[in-house]
Every structure is written in C-alpha cells, then in structure tokens.
Amino acid sequence: MKARITITLKPGVLDPQGKAIEGALHALGFGSVDGVRQGKYIEVEVAESDPARASAEIERMCEQLLANTIIENYAYELDAA
Amino acid sequence: MKASVIVFPGSNCDRDAAVVLKSVMGHAPAMVWHGDSELPKSDLIVLPGGFSYGDYLRSGAMAAHSPVMREVVSRARAGTPVLGICNGFQVLTEAGLLPGVLMRNATLRFICKDVLLKVERNDTGFARHYQEGEVVRFPVANKDGSYFADDATLDRLEGENRVAFRYCDASGAVTADANTNGSCRNIAGIYNKTGTVLGLMPHPERLADAALSGTDGTKMFASLVEAIH
C-alpha cells in the first residue's frame, strides 16, 4: 500500500518559511492571502495489504521519525493502489 | 581522561572537535562510527557539528536513531558528560536528551559569523573556567539554529537554571538585535537537569586556537578536563 503523509507545523509554532511565502504572495499581488503555513509531504510504500496493520505501521513511523511531535502534526491517507 | 567523538554520515566538524580535544587532553579522542553499537568507555562524549544524513527530513532527526545513540542516551542518563555542538545539539533534542527543537533561522539563510554569548552559569563541568555573566565570542554556522520550545518548557528551563548561553551584545545585554537567528528568549545553549548534557548551536571548538583570531572556546574544553580529572 502507499501512504500519503502530510506533516504540518502545530498551530502557534513559528513558521519563518511560511511567513516568507506569505510575503512573496503579497508582493505578487495576492492581497487575499491571509496566512501561510508550510509543511512536508512524504509518500511511503509499505508491503502490507491489511489497512489496519498498515495504519499502525505508518503511525509508528510518524511518531518515531517522520514528524517531530514537539512542533509538528501529521496526517496520512492509505492508498490501496 | 577518555573522550569519544561520534561520527555520523555527514558529520563534518568531527576532526575539528578531535583536534581541540587532543590539544587540551594531550591525547586523541576515540572516533566512534555511528553504526557501532559499542561505545568505548568515555569520560566525555562529543556529538560534533555537520550535516548528519544531509539534514534531510529534519536536522539531526535520522542521526538520533542511529545504533550508537541508544548507548549515548543510556550513558548520558547515567551521568557521562555529553557535549552536542551545532548538529550535535540538534541530534540531542531529536534524541530526547534535551527539550525543544532547532528550527530554520529567522532570516531563512545559513549564517556563519562570530556571535557574542552571555555565560548564564558557571557551576557545571563545561563552564567552570568562565565567569557567570561573562561575554564570550564563538562562531555560529548553521541554517537551523533557531531554538524553539513552548512557553511552559521555556519557563521550566529558566526556573531550573538550565539555560547555558544566550545571544547578547558586547555589554552582555540580551537584546532582540543580538538574537541573530530568532531563538526563543535568545537561547543559544541549554543543559539537561543535572548539568551534564550541554547542547549549543555556536561552535566553541572553532575559537580555541590562537591562530584563529580567538580562544574563548578553549575554556570550555579546559573546564571539562579539570572537572573530569
């Protein structure tokens, strides 16, 4: 299965890169932009067909390595293809 | 005194640390490869600067899970002094030996220059040769050097007197202008609860040689040699 994992900064954690992107969007004339937060997207292929077991595996990966849960949240979708 | 320098793939200040350790100890430290699960008997463990695993994913994240780190964590918990410099500090936070995290500098750029630091306490094995409140000059060289922790953690660190160094101006004033990377409360380095694990972003080993325009870093290593003997 393929897991599509999104890692985002927790609300309240300073995000200088997001702020810079926001500034750049404003400079380009996108006046409606009212906040940018950036994060990471990771695809992981797991040799596991059972969604429950795959989920458990992905969660452990996120907790142990892929996200730093002091500052980051994670979410994922499993894709049977 | 026996010191070990841990070498991760992508470490690049391992030699610099070893040269300074040799100059203060009189003999070379052991260079320990990250893949080793054995760690020689050590009175001091140094996690050097560099870009372990290219700083891919997050600075220090992958190195924190390398085989040797399990042993480093257990030695640290047993009281062996551990010094994490720059990437080594990032590894210590990712490994859970120190709280908080090092984030992208406020400028978003790599910063390499000398900075001034206020020595917050001198009652540890790392700092006994400094004066409390002394202003010292160490270089920084990092892109992810901005120290972040939530307010509760920061309050706890301050309450437990665990801030080691803060970015300051020439008079020792801890100002926003002196905070080159946007660290919370100008924090440049912190201790664990027992004061035996120190992580800091600036490089004491880079100004510990008279030919390199400064020797403020020498005192940290001399302090350690004296404390350990």
Place this chain on the structure above:
Amino acid sequence: MSGAAGAAQKAEAISDELVAEHGISPDEYAVLLKELGREPTITELGIFSVMWSEHCSYKSSRVWLKTLPTTGPHVIFGPGENAGVVDLGDGLAAVFKMESHNHPSYIEPYQGAGTGVGGIMRDVFTMGARPVANMNALRFGAPEHAKTRHLVAGVVSGIGDYGNCMGVPTVGGETNFDARYNENILVNAMCVGLIDANRIFTSAAKGVGLPVVYVGSKTGRDGIHGATMASAEFDEASEEKRPTVQVGDPFTEKLLLEACLELMAEDAIVGIQDMGAAGLTSSSVEMADKGGVGLMLDLDHVPTRETAMTAYEMLLSESQERMLMVLKPGVEPIAERIFTKWELDFAVIGKTTDTGHLVVRHGGEEKADIPLAALAHAAPMYERPWVPKPKQETIAPSDVPAPDSILGALEPLMGSPHLSSRRWIYEQYDHMVMNDTVQRPGGDAAVVRVHGTEKGLAISCDVTPRYCSADPHEGAKQAVAECWRNLTATGAKPLAITDCLNFGNPERPEIMGEFVGAVQGMAEACNALDFPVVSGNVSLYNETNGVGIPPTPAVGGIGLIDNIDDMTGIALKSDGDFLLMLGEQTGHLGQSTYMQVMLDRLEGAPPPVDLNAEQRTGDLVRTLINDGAVLAVHDVSDGGLLVAVAEMALAGGKGVALEAGPDNIPAHAAWFGEDQGRYVVAVSPGKAEAVFRAGADANVPVGALGTIGGDTITLPGEDALPLATLRAAHEAWLPDFMAQG
C-alpha cells in the same frame, strides 16, 4: 558496416537532422564516418557528440591554450589531469582547479551553482586530495534587471548549501554586476585540496583485464540535453518529460569523498576519474585513452534510479556524485566493503581490454564499438578566424570631471553595487569549518593553514571584466597581475594559477579576437611573473540573441606562506602608525569605478600593467612582510587608492588622517585612479624610514599617505568622514537590495 554494434542497430537511421541535433557539423560527421568506417549507431552518435563537443574537446580554444606557460619547478601536474598539482615542500602538494557552471546556474540557480561546486570538488578529490577551501567568482546582470535578485539568492544559497554540507570552507571570491551578464550569468567555482605529494591519483587505466568499477549515486536521466533527445525513438520510450537539470546531493558527495579517501589509503586503485560533464562517456574514454587500453562496459550493471534507461541515456547522463575507477585485480572486496560502509552504490561494470576500442553492451546487445583514438585524438580542432579588438584612447585625468569633494565621493563609491561589502554573501558560506581559515573573507586573499603545519595557502580569484572588455589583452594581463598582487599582499609567494575563460560565441571573429587577446595577455603576465597555468576550463557561447558577455578570463591563484605568524591582512592595527603607498601613480581614470559610479560611463583604455614594475614592487612588499617591517598590506584595485585606504580603515576599525595628494595629478585622479602595481602598507613610525630606503634601493616609489588614528577619515580642506557613516553605506547596499524581493 563492420562490427556487431552496427548490425544490431541497423534499423536506427542516422538522419542529417539527427546529426545536426547532436551538434556535429557535416564536416565533422564526414570525419566520424571515416574514423568509424561505417554509419554510427544512435548510441555511438551520442558518444561522439559529447566527446567532440566544445566542452570536452576544446576544439575552438585548444590551439591557443597551448601557448600558455604550464610548467615550472614546483609544478607536479599541469593541465590534462582532473586538476593541477603544485609542490608545497615537505612532501605536501596543493591540487586545484576552477570550473564554470554558467548556463545551468542561469536555468536553475540553486542546483546549477551547487552542482558546479560539487563537480569541482570531485575533480580535486579524484586525485586523492582532501578539499580544504572553495572559492567562487560570480558575475550577475545589472541590479535593476528583473532576474538578478532571484539569481543572486539562488546561486549563493546553492553554493553555500553544497559546500557547507561537505564541510569544506568557502573562503572567498568575487562578485560583479553588469548588464551584459543579464542573460548569461557566470558561476565559476574553484576548489583547492591538499595531498601527500607521493600519493597522487590519476585517471590512466594502465593494464589489461582490470575491473572497471562504478561508485557513488545511481544514474538517472539528469542533464541529458533536450536537443540531443529529440529523436522520435526516444520520445516513444520516455513516459515523462526528461529533466535536463542536474540535482545535487551534497550529503552523498560527502560520503563519496570519505569513501574515496579511505580506499585511496589502501593499495587498490589503478586509475580514477569523476563522472562530470558527459558522465560515463567522457570518464571512460579519458581513463582508457590515458592508460593506452581498450574498455568493455556492460551497462546492465550500472546502478540506475529510473526504469528502462537506454544505453544512450546511461552514457550521456550527467547525474552527480559518481566516480569511475579501475582497480587492481582482486581488491574488489576491499573496495566494496568501504563503499558499503558509506552506504554508496558499488558495481563492477566492465574491464580494461587490449582492443583499443570502447565497447558498450546493454541488454545482451552491442551498442557501441568505437576506436578510442577516434574519440580522443580525431576530435576536431579549429583555428577560428579572429580580429583583434581596436584599442581605445587613453583618457587624460583632466578630461574626467572631478567631484565636489573627494571624501564626498568616497561614500557613494563604497556604497555602490561594485564596491559594497559582500558580507551578505560570505556569511551564507561556512568559511571556518576545518579550523584552518586564518584569513577570513573580506581581505585581499583568503589564507588557510596547511593542516598540522605552520604553512599557509593564500588563495584569490580575480578578473576585472570592464578592463577586459575595453582591451582583452591588457585586461587579462591585469587579471593575472591582480591575483599575483593579492597573494603577495598576504606575504605569500605566488605559485600557480587555474583559469576559467568565459567568452561569447567563438564563431564570431570579434569574439574569437577577444579570446585570443586574453590568452596572449595571460601568457605574457604568467611568463613575466613566473606564475604558470596548471589547470582550467573554457566556457564559450555565453551569449543570447547575439549579445555576448564581456570577455571574462577569471584567474584563480594560490600562493605559499612559509609561516602564518608572518602573514599580513588588510586591517589597520595601531594608532600612530604611518600609511605609505608603494608603486607608481599617474592617475589613470579610464575604465575606473569612479567613472562608472560617479559619471555613469565606462570609457577609454584600461590602466596598463607594467609587468617589470609589478614584479619589482611585489617582491619588495613580500620582503617587507617577511622582515616584519609592515603591519598591514592592501593592494590598490577597484576604486583606487582612497578605496583601498577606506577598506583598511573599516577592517581595522581605525580612522586615518590623510595628507594632501601629489601636486602634479588632479586630486580625484590621485585618489580614485586605478594605476596598477600598487600597495598600501601600514608601518610603525620607527620602521618608516627603512621602508623608504628599501623602496629607493629596489627602484620602487614610496609615498607617505597619512597617519592612523581616530574614528574618521580626514583630508586637508574637507569635512571629516566618520567611519560609522562609511561603514553603514558600505554594508547597506547588498542586504537592502536583496531585501527588496
């Protein structure tokens, strides 16, 4: 048609269009057919196209490059190896080279510049050297140009991220802004390494039946040029649009560096060559040709990161961080253990043969079978027509308008794009890692200590494009002389140079004339100053819509300091010391920064370089430094004398009370003229007399400039200029410019 290669791929017709798309002219194709004795396969056409390209064959420049002096008593290897090697004494040698990565950096500045740095470091550690210092010479378009800011930001962070991750200090360089680089920026990267003079590795694959080994990253479709990919067969095979931008992976390169040096400490390598431009093709041809052997490659064993790669793609891929080695027989397990430890790919992909041919197999078929001599020696060589650039008139100082006040002009000059501080750039480079940077960026030359010794290596990159544009011959002379001067100003004995010759389209006689003039000027200066060229690179066709760049022959030099305790920097040290100038002053304002900034024009002949005076003055300065007679030294270059004094004052945080200039030269010409071969030195009052005497003995003019002290720069009859004001102007321009994004 002979050979299995031809038979296997008979179906692929080689049309005239396909030949043209590979950059091979009809005349060149006729030579190809004669050498091969049959029509090439598509794979063979690809191999010829890269080996006979300007980049690999130097077909337009070779005839002129041969005229450069390349030997000397301390030269161990001149041009022809991956990098030049010079002896430093005591069993040590320096390995260095400069290379361009211009076009890739314009297309994708971050990756282009980063992979340029990665490539030049591989050239150095391929020879067995540990890289100890990087430098770069950057030319961007006008600050007003829409793309400039984006390009500066990307190039600087690309260079920084690559070198910083490698743990090799980037110790300096130079940066220019000029509208003629708007569409063609230049990114020239230099690397210097240190090596045991008895353990130098070369690319020659001597010996038959030896294993050919591939190490490093996997091969992808990076860098395969769109134009050469246009054949229908390849479009069908490709599922996605193929990338032509190489992506750098400095982490892998760091592992590759450590793994290569670890293997080199064993007695295992016969020859080694990095896979740079033209990747596997040029590295294998180079190794086989130098070793006088043939080569059989089986591409089925090449580690790939993409599926269904063809032989053509594998041979032409410019994926980064890869090396090709020929090992001694039976040592593969030692090598494999080391590369596995460093988590790198390791594969035996072929062997050396006695056929004299490069034979390539893939999927059980023979894809190429080419006599190596055809690739390496039958490459075209052109004596392209050229016309010399007309000389410009020398402008008299009195014909150049003077400013209202001298110090009033200093501030805008020091705050201009051309002279402002480059701190915003060099603070993004780790210039201290390895703990041997004893002179940081911002001075005349950077100095790195030779690790574990008291010796120092001075390193400097120089060229003044506006001089070269006005007079390529005199400008190239000046580039060599300025580099020699910058090294000398630290107390170093200049040893040798590498060059990076950046020009427009050589098929235009006036551009070829610029190239010829520059090479002749370089040769003249190198000969006179005993400063040979030991490595280098040529980058042509830097032009867009018929507008070429100014001729830019960048020079990277190294010099040796016997004891770093004796070296000098530019920073003024003590109040009460005297400031003196050594060298001849005439007040040459043509092509000066003063004209450019204050009058917004560049006219006239550039300042001439008197190489005899240059040598005399430099030798005297070096003697004075070694004798401890002078405390700070700075050469006089862009902006002239007053700018040199201001830079010394800012570096030391000390003011200067200047005396009035000479009576026989207009004041603005005296202070802002760019006469060559001059140095400003600081001396203690007790030593001044001895310096005047030494000058008289050596036939070098010495003049008193003023006295060090205070926190302003003063000139009789003018308002004092506070250092703080000057510093603010000098430091502001670049960060302010970059913040406007």
